[in-house]
Amino acid sequence: MNETSSSANRLLILDDDPMIGQTIRRIAKMAGWDAEFTTEAELFFIQVENWCPDMIAIDLIMPGQDGVQVMTQLAKRDCRAGIIITSGMGGRVLDAAGRSATEHGLNIIGVLPKPFSPAQLRNLLTSETSVETNAGNTAGISAGIVQNRSNPSLNPADLQQALAQEQIQAFYQPKINCCNGSLSGFEALARWQHPTFGFIAPDHFIMLAESHQLIEKLTIQMAKTSLTWFSAFCQKPEIRSPSGINQGQLLKLSLNISALSIGDIALFEQIESYCQDLNILPEQIIFELTETSAMEDPTASLDTLTRLRMKGFQLSLDDFGTGFSSMLQLVRLPFTEIKVDKSFVLTARQSQESRTVVKSIIDLGHSLGLATTAEGIEDQETFIYLRENGCDLAQGYLIAHPMPANDVDNWIKHTGIDGLFREKNA
Template sequence: MSVPTHSPNANRLLIADTDTEALRLAAVVAAKLGYAVASASNEAQFCDEVAHFAPTVILIDPQVLGANAFDPLRWLGVRLATATLILTSAQDPIPLTPEEINMAYGLEVSSMLRKPLDEGSLATALTPTLNLSRRISEADLRRAVDRAQLCTHYQPRMRRDADGWSITGVEALLRWNHPEYGLIFPQEFIGVAEEHGLIGALTDFVLQDGIDCVSGWNRAGRRLGLSVNLSPKLFTDVDFADRMSEFLWNHGVAPEQLTLEITESAALNDPSGTLEILSRLRARGIGLALDDFGIGYSSLTQLYKLPFSEVKIDKAIGMEIPQTPAARMIVRAIVDLGHHLGLAVCCEGVESKIALDLLHKCGCDHAQGYFIARPMPAEDLSRWIDAHGGAAALRAAS
């Protein structure tokens, strides 16, 4: 059970273990340091807490959560998890090194603790990992905007066609090149932005940077679509659709090249206000995707009452496709439902050719994940496309 966080900047620790004494001791030490705490004693709980509790630090003994000790780490890597890991183990020596974990899964490991745990070693490990957001202020974020410390990375998306897949679009993902802390992911500062009214400026940055790139790609003969996450805080801006339409026109980008992604929770917060804003956007030809579908408190009525053009299956389901029959059944059901409602369907979390082939067979329209490519700066994306022979020539055989 999660302990509610007290502010959008709270430090959040997820303890993943089956050892009740380890769970109790870690929770006590973490609470003293100011962490909000959640726990998980099996893989299903672990996945659910990562998705909904959004931990900033994970204290985990990966060998006790499932049959394969690498599964929790692989799952975190696929989700682009930015939480810092503290590994625990009863084995001597601990079988994985931080360097091996970082190279294999792209995860940051700050400490490795041998069981049985004690209060001193836990405090020593947890103190340096106190969330950056506690030290990130409104002034810091304003300086980041003013001093061009923000940047956008782009992750390619594939579209299904008759003989395979082709790269036809990208998702824009915000990053902060912090002068002291290095590259920071949005989970660390979006709360500060929403609390202090800066989310509009951050969204404008991503949209402007992304549309500038799409405009350049258009001129170079590469017609790529762009997907951007839209904060629910912007659903009160009735002029947003007009400003967006004008901005696209001025940059020579067709409205259908832009898709705005909205999470299920955001769509549920204010259905009537959301409907007005989304309807204005769709009337101007801009695409709308229901993001992270399948893991939240899904309301199927959103799929036909709100004017979405696409539904995105959450990566937590997508990454389970190769090994979990239930995940494959869920994906097929969402694809069938989406198509009957006239919606395109995209699956995130594609990390293998097996998954991509299965998505092709069940008729999924779009795919996105590490097997295709990791997020990258725009200049790297252009080189990546060139290396693969151009966007239209890219294929993944089914």
């Protein structure tokens, strides 16, 4: 393998056609990337382990192990690199392969149908300023955080120490009104920047918390931090003004709830107490749950969520459209919002099937009187499609990466609730 600069982003290419592989490598190098190419799966996995690429380009049709098998192996190895899928197969096959990889937990950057132009590849390479992990409820990484190239072996003591030392921080990703571009609120997301290991993926430490009875402590810590910040933010004059950036609407804060916490009445009572102390109305808080959360104990879920709604709290069904019983949970539980799964939103620009699913979910939500939110919006074309089809709220990198509290004011000032969003609606 050639010696390469350690400062440049790294692209690893697996393709059985040497000409195509070398072409991708050349285009990437011209775009400022370190790039390596191989035709052999065995060598590819050695390079993944030793070279730690930031992004990987995989051809679907390969002798021996095909691209789907390769991606399955990457998922088992907990690969955090961004994935570009390339193939001469039809769009439906590419879409299906992308969805398969996403469901395995891989971070799919996009699909690249063959033949492709240099511009198409460059667009995918430049679409990610940082390597993102697909972490379900807690997906998204601030552009200011660089992922560590190793996969550290963490134990409960590490997480306990992180909670005690407040290494796990609350980041905030804005949600805007699709119709008028006004600020609707934020989703609070847990981010762990370890002093030794660097960035720890949320799915990694949340699973650790769930497995060792630390999820309540993590949730309470996140809720207290987020609500304290949110209360102060809502008191700012530019927010409170009827003509302010949220155009007089109540801002809302979304908090993610683990499946293991649905029956934890004490946890919800503690969050309610925080809200009362901070003068936050229950109507301003959205508890986000996945379908899996709602299914963990159907009876307990129904009791708990009904009581929360009676108190005025809002409920969101996250990742809607990916589970076998999403519809059942939507009908039987008192949700106020559904969030279109990001796997459909991310592929909406290229896939007619994804656009059809997105529109169907929006229409279903409206027919049930629910707000609809699309997350994972990364391009203007997708935003326009969602707005034209009646989606209520938008969230994604096009609007903003998740950011620490100190960056929110700068984002509003420089990114432009008054500029960027007005342009979206021009």
